[in-house]
Amino acid sequence: MKYPTEINIIRFKNYKNLLVRILRENERVYYENSFKNSDSPRKTWNLIKEKIGKNKKLSHPEVLVNTNDVEVREPQDVANMFSDYFAGVGQAIVSAGLDLSPYRSHKEYLPPNECTSIFLVPVSFAEFHKIIKNIKNGNSVGHDELSTNLLKSIAGVIFEPLIHIFNLSINSGIFPSRWKIGRVIPLYKQGDKSDMLINHGSQATSKT
Template sequence: MVFVLSNFAVGGGVSIFAHNNLKHNFTEELSQDDNHYLWIHLEKLSLDIGAIYKPGRTNVKNFLDTFSLQLDRRKRAVVFGDFNFDLLDPSSSVEDYKDTLTESGFKIINKIDPLQCTRETTQNKSLIDHISTNLKENRFHLAIIESSMSDHKQIYFEIDKYQPQSKPKIGYEAIDYIRLYKLMENNKVDNINENYTEFECKLSQTIKQCKVIKVKILNPPRQGWINRNILDKINQKNILWQKHKNNPKDEGIEKDFIRERNTVAKDIQLMKSNYYLKRFFECKNKPKKMWDLLNSLANNKTKEIASKLKKGDLEVKDGNNICEYFNDFFSTVGLKLAEAIPTKYHSNKTYTSSTTDANYANYGLSNLNLTTSKEIITIINKLDSNTSSGIDNINTRVIKSVKGCISDELTRCINTCFRTGTFPTTLKIAKVTPIYKSGPKSDPSNYRPISVLPVLSKIFEKFL
């Protein structure tokens, strides 16, 4: 197929030959001020191909104004042409031409070297035939071919087939809940255990047996409020800005640009507000996701603790030693604050002395009712499924998925602890994360501890 554009009986004009196997369509033709512009679109490659001819006699500014508008409208394009801008002989017009390409996101593929000239006489070499593109990921091959067909050399240009980079994948641990339920159901038979430590150990081991490795694709970050409509309006605004830049004295173009700019800004703000309003409603019962959202809005990047802490005149740098120092600081800060209370308040027993009311004299743990399986299941159902797991790595979803299998044994364990006046040691251990507040990061007092207790401890606490 051949597309030809020419207004002259002799000379001028541009042609594009496209193979019939390539589905293509004609998109634009323009002959203006003796400059010629021709564009086609290759559907399969989603690629625009341009052919340009600019005689050396035509006005540079008028040509670049029209050319830049054509480039701005094309997202994936390759443009060929005889531009009569000699890249081997830099001048103000050549620099303006290069700037126009750069501002539109295009780069020249030709190698700027006398050996790669496209026109050669006995006295002079010039590089006036160029190929430019805004394709970022493709690789190109270009060769200059001697030919007797014209006083210009031919350019052979090849684009390697683009192989899109596959999205990164990561493996993560997940739990096969169906298998977990079956195993816990089998372990339930003839189980009369009342020891919590044994119960916790058995549950943890069963969970480990049911862990599987899954793979997920990491999609690139994307602003949720940006849609096709917004992108089209931004492109239209950019086109008007380019017109205003080329015609700064035209008040009509300036007003059109300002109106479009303000409209786009309002539309983006509205879309952004609606997007985050929806996100906040989705996260209202999910504290972790809510904090992630708030941190993203506040650009809060201070999630990591300091690389060193000050301990008197010494500096603690080793990771394990930093953890131990934080642990020591948080576990003793309460005692230090209590010691700082004036001595005259130490003898005040108003709120700490035991009651002497006769009605409560014989009231003790033995008088309280023990829990039941039904009560334990009710407590489990009310637990928040979105909370993090404790140091035992047993999360709420696991507990809820096997509540019918563990409720009887867990009830016996809780009642045994209740009767003996003990509380499981493992449930007293919290996973503590220091959260930076303000001030020097090397001072541990500028961090607040966030403690995450095991989910099972919350069941004990709800009952007590």
């Protein structure tokens, strides 16, 4: 306040309270009309999430600082930094000399290997058709850039080569390398976005 006299302070508080009341009333009218005009459960839930603050988009860091305190801005370089960091986490733990003896190996929970314990029946057209039909519709894509909507629309054309690949993989025990691709997504948590080492977790996803 430029002239904080007693009368100006009183006026400021009055106008501030008036503004707050107007904003709250406009917000109430907005949500009341929005809920009335909502014609689907999805829109209703989106409004609820918007109101409680759960519709905020995750912001990904545009700048990272490498180990030499140099800013990295190019998207490809940023992605490579994340890749190098997460790929080296295991080796970093080993190099640090941490005592892992209190932790049991996952192998202790597994039964003995049985080479003939599993038999996979060859994929049939009926099974393929049923699986394709039950896939949830969507436009999201994986590394192959194919959405489930597109896959469903061309299923009648590509079913023969796909079934052949499936059965060939089962019989040979070899699966295409592209089916093994995983996607690691860095998730910003809190603090300095440029500090990759302490403020970013990861989420591993895959889509085939």
